[in-house]
Structures are given as structure tokens and as C-alpha cells.
Amino acid sequence: MFEPTRHIPAEELLRRQNAVRAHLQTVAPEAGGILVFSRLNIYYLTGTFGQGVLWLPLEGEPVLMIRKGVNRARLESPLQHIESFKSYSELPAVAAEKGSPFTGTLAAVMSGLTWQLGNMLAAKLKDYTIVSGDHAVALAKMVKSEFELDILRRCGALHHECLYDILPQKMRPGMTEREISHLAWEAFFSKGHMGILRMQAHGEEAFLGHVAAGDSGNYPSAFNGPLGLRGEHPGSALMGNANKVWEKGEPLMLDIGFQLEGYHTDKTQAYFAGSASAIPDEVRKAHEFCMEMQAWMCANAKPGVIVSSLYEHCIEQANARGFAEGFMGLDENQVPFVGHGIGLTIDEFPPIAKGFDLPLEKGMVIALEPKQGVRGVAMVGVENTFEITEDGCRCITGDSYEMVPVE
Template structure:
């Protein structure tokens, strides 16, 4: 009676399972498999936005145990072993009957459960020692297949078209931040944006992204990014404020994501309220510097490059240029990273920051976001999404990064 909107190819799923097993052997060599719980991870490893538990044994057939929606799962996923369950206490018997029993030591996606649910799991599933498996999953998801990259390239092209070609004609100084955000939504939805974006960090939320006019770009922010914003309300510190008007002589910073078929790209476009010739020298210099940083770091997005070394290079550039103050945020908004992995979630692995010393691989996708806060004026700079290639970072979100004047 029903047909799936998309059915993930079995070859794609098998590639993911093999990569995850390979990473698991290094991250948790004593584990006999990996149990995942978050819907995002279940989707990645099954092809359906599942509600339940997915078990990937080191050897044997993967099994998805579904709390609700197994009929949909059977439409969307090519997995053979899928069974309903109601309680964690059923897991050992169900997996044993499926021919892929839980091992005495099992890796777990620990970020996929709340504290309360993990306590419940441990009380229901005895005789199993769970060890962290999140890093194996993160490393697997970081390297995109051709199937995934095709989605991200299309997403990035539409993202760029929306922000640089379509939206400028709909903006004008005198609009509130909220009005400009609504125009962005109008454009993005017309280009296929799916509406709901996802973040992996526990408790972090995103809705369209950051829309900051003038000094809103330096407004104190709780979000782990350099762009400040007033947001809708103290209870919803996202999007743009209905009380802040974009005035002539101010930047409008739109740090907003696009999502298509589950995959995200991230991009920041700065608009100037007035002719581009009216951009103050301080703002122009800072913006051009951010483009230079992005270019240099993107050139280094090659297999074997070390993210922490790329971060150190960017920080050295900021100090040598006399722009360290305000680079990557002003005051309490300053962040200690330059970019982040991206894919099924906005905030992926790896991060371009200190401590990320594992080499990049072909097929990884990262958003680079060098930005600069200017006291009393706002935030300038760029963000774009890049694919790691042998020739350096290939930008998925366009090739022009200048500020756009809007009169």
C-alpha cells in the first residue's frame, strides 16, 4: 500500500557498518559490538529514523529492535533483522534469538541516552559491561560516501543560491531582524530546505540559525559560536529579534544553515545596509582578513592534515595581523575553534581546534567560520562548508565571500 520516500542502498549501509566495525576495533577492542540509541545514529546505521536500539555486532548480522514504527522501518531500511520490543529487559533474549547476542563487553553510544535511561538500561540488562563507543561512531560519520556527498553538494548549491542570489532582493534596511529571518525562511523553503535542522551536542538547539543586525552580532550568547544575537526571547535565543531594526550603516550577519535530505551545510553571509563603498575601513579589513583565513585553512583541508595545526595557523595569522582581539568573537562570545565537521548534524567531528590531532581524510566535510567582532558595529566574516580532497578543500557553498550591499 505504501512506498518509501527513499530507501537507503544496501551497499551504502554495508560500507557504514564495515567502517564502524573498523573504528570500534581501535576505540574499544574488547567490545563485541556497538549499541546505538539516538534516532540520528539509528538512521545513519539503518536508513530509518528509528525509535529503539540498533546492535552492530563485530561479527554477525546487525539487528534493529524497534519500539514503534516497525512498519515504516521495513519500508525504508534494507536491513533483514528488525523486530519489535517494549522493554530493555527483552534485549538479551531478542538478540540471542536473532543470532547476534549481546557480548559480555559491549560498546554503547553513551551520548544517545539520558542519565535516567542509561540507569534503566543497566538495571534491565545485567551481565554486560558497557564501554564508550561514541568515538567510533563519530569517526565513521565524519567520512562521507559519494552517496552522501551528492546530497551535500546539492544542499550547498541551493544554500549559496538562496543567500547570494535570491535573498538580497528581498532585504532592505529598516526591517527588523525577525522580518529578515522570515524572508530567509521564505527563500530557503522555496529551494527545498526541509525546515528542521539537527545538532549532536546534548541540549543544543538550532532553528534557522543566527540573524544579527548591528550590535546584535556582539550581544551575549549562550550558543557555542562566535556570533552573538538577541534572538526571539530569553526563552528562545535563536533566529532574530522583532525589536531590533537593521539600520543604515550596519552589517546584517546571517549565520544560517540549510538541510536537504537530512544533510546540512553551514554558511554565513554578511549584508551591509547601504552601498558597499560605505563599509568602514575597519569592517572591510576585518572581513577581508576572515576571507584570507578561510582561504589559507581551506587550502590545508587535505588528507593527512592535522586540524589542531590548521587552527594554530589561523590564530598565528590573527596575532600577526593585529586582529586577535575580536577574532572568533568578542569578550565572552569568543570561542576556541575555527570550524567543525558537518553532515547529518550541524556540529560534527572533527573540530578545527586544539586537541584534534588525528589527520583528515578524503570525504570529510567541515564548516570553516572565521569571524570578527567589532565593538559598537557588529560581526563580520564568513562561513562555508568544504569537502576534504587531495587538492585541498572544495567549497560546497559557493565561491564568493564578499559582503553584499543592500540599499
């Protein structure tokens, strides 16, 4: 007999399921339930990283149907109905047998399916109408419970300790980006990082994060973020490059995520190879502007405040104060956001961007990342993870944001 390594409490899973159900009635009111295919979303709703599909009806018990790993799923999840299946054509019968039959219109989390599998699902369930329910799950995941917040707060504290306290004592100018990447992994693993970073955007990958010395911070990048990097290789454009040395007088940016118990915090720490007094004025002013924008967003990110207003203020200030050219990236690296939601993936809803006009809510967790490219020199700036509380916004990844000198 085996024991599970960890259980998510049944009441926590029920809260999540009911949140999806509530949002589904707005997102897809014609649907009588939702089919969830993404393994990460199945984990969110069941407590097991199942390979298969979850049927979550508006009324009745959820049914988790697994292709492989039924015994593990039964160990980890408190769901009453966990069954095996081989073909999508079996799904309606399995659900009906457990007392939760499919309804005529089904929502589906379509981002959890490839085009091939989506077409196969539609063919196997041709008697049903299938509509998109992705937004219902995204909105549910956006607001965290106290159970989730506890993990995220612990994650953030460890994250800050690694980047602010441990790494400056271990790295030095003259090291390559790759050497610094390996030191970062050593520090992160020593503090409990669980070894994987997850992203939900199709095709995006993350491994440790970005290590960018000097003008590597402006190197052309296909990653959907403002910080450029050379990376290991065109086939793995992440971490740091073995041929790029962190030279004296250069800034260094470590944009690295921490993962604890499945949840992520995001943080970027800027360093300078030399004394604080040697930081060039252009670099210092750019970094101070980013710290100021982060401080303003934190001071104003309260329940009820519209998400897009944070982005709009930063863009107005960058335009008015001569930082427009490199704010949130230079040239093609420039991105149209200043932050993002975060949780079981690094890139959760909502983006802190134009057009996202929903209000902030207590329990949201967001990463704010104002960054500034200095042409021919580096990118500088900050990123930290913040919890929206009843009274305002609180940073959970430390309280020191200045550029750290390393000599």
C-alpha cells in the same frame, strides 16, 4: 500497501556499518559489538529514524529493536532483522533469537541516552559489561561516501543561491531582524530546505540560524558559536528580534544552515546596509582578514594535514595582526575553534581546534568560519562548507565571500 518515500541503498548502509565496526576495534577493542540508541545514528546505520536500539555486532547481522514504528522501519530499511521490544531486559533474547547474541562486553553510544535511561540499561543488562563506543560512530560519520557527498554538494549549491542571489533582492535596510528571518525561511523553503536543523551537542538547539544586525552580532550568547544575537525571546534565542531594525550603515550577518535529505551545509553571509564604498575601514579590514583566513585554510586543508594546524595558524595571525581581541567572538562569546565537521548534524566531528591532531581525509566535509567582532559595531566574517578531496579542499557553498551591499 504503502511505499517508502526513499531508500538508502543497502550497500551504502553496509559501508557505514563496517566503518563503525572497524573503528570500534580501536576505540573499544574488548567489545563484541555496539548498541546504538540515538535515533539519528540509528538512521545513519539503518535508513530509518527508529525509536529503539540497534545492535551492531562485529560479526553477524545487525538487529534493530523498535519500541514504536516497526512497520515504518520495515518499509524504509533493508535490514533483515527488525523486531519490536518493550523493555531493555528483552534485548539479549531478541538479538540471540535472530542469530546475533550479545557478547560479554558491549559498547554503547552513551550520548544517545539520558542518565535515567543509561542507569536503567545498566540495571537491565547487569550480566554484561558496557563501555563507551561513541567515538567509533563519530569517526565513521566523519568521512562521507559519494552517496552522501552528492547530497551535500546539492545542498551547498542551493544554500549559496538563497543567501547570495535571492535574499539580497528581497531584503532592505529598515526591516527588522524578524522580518529578515521570515524572508530567509521563504527563500530556503522555496529551494527545498526540509525544515529542520539538527545538532548533536547535548542541549544545543538550532532553528533557521542567527540573524544579527549591527551590534546584535556581539550580543551575549549561550550558543556555542562566535556570532551573538538577540534572538526572538529568552525562551527562543534564535532567528532575529522583532525590535531590532537593520539600520543604514550597519553590517548584517546571516548564519543559517540548509538541510537537504537529512544533511546540512553551514554558511554565513555578511551584508552591508549601503554602498560598498560606504563600508567603514575597520569593518572592511576585519572582513578581509576573515576571508584571508578562510582562503588560507582552504588552500592548506589537504588529506594528511593535521586538523589543529588550521586553527593554530589563524590564532597566530590574529595575534600578530591586531585581531586577537575579537577573533571568533568578543569577550564571553569567543570560542576556541574556527570550524567543525558537518553532515547529519551541524556540529559533527572533528572540531577545527587545538588538540585535535588527527589528519584530514578525503571525503571529510568541514565548515570553516573565521569571524571577527568589531566592538560597538558588529561582527563580520565568513563561513562556508568545504569538501576535502584527493587534491585538496573545495568549497561547496559558493565562490563569493565578500560583504554584499544592499541599498
